[in-house]
Amino acid sequence: MQLYCPCGYAILVTGHWTGETYRLELRDASAGTQGETIARCPQCCRPLAAQDLERLPPAEFHWQPEVPEPKSAP
Numbered sequence: 001m002q003l004y005c006p007c008g009y010a011i012l013v014t015g016h017w018t019g020e021t022y023r024l025e026l027r028d029a030s031a032g033t034q035g036e037t038i039a040r041c042p043q044c045c046r047p048l049a050a051q052d053l054e055r056l057p058p059a060e061f062h063w064q065p066e067v068p069e070p071k072s073a074p
């Protein structure tokens, strides 16, 4: 399942049954399921907890159109 950090970074969340408890593993979504588990967002460095993640990108991130950076006048 893919969730989003409040900063908009995509985090891949996988569940893992240890035999006693269900453990969630968080990974950088761009690294895929073979990536290393992470405890902090690679983008904003906030400590990540599955319950803090968003199911959808934050609205401002989702709706932000890709506008090319304005060229600075000389």
Ligand SMILES: [Zn+2]
Pocket (backbone or CB within 6 Å): 005, 006, 007, 008, 009, 041, 042, 043, 044, 045, 046
């Ligand atoms: Zn973040």
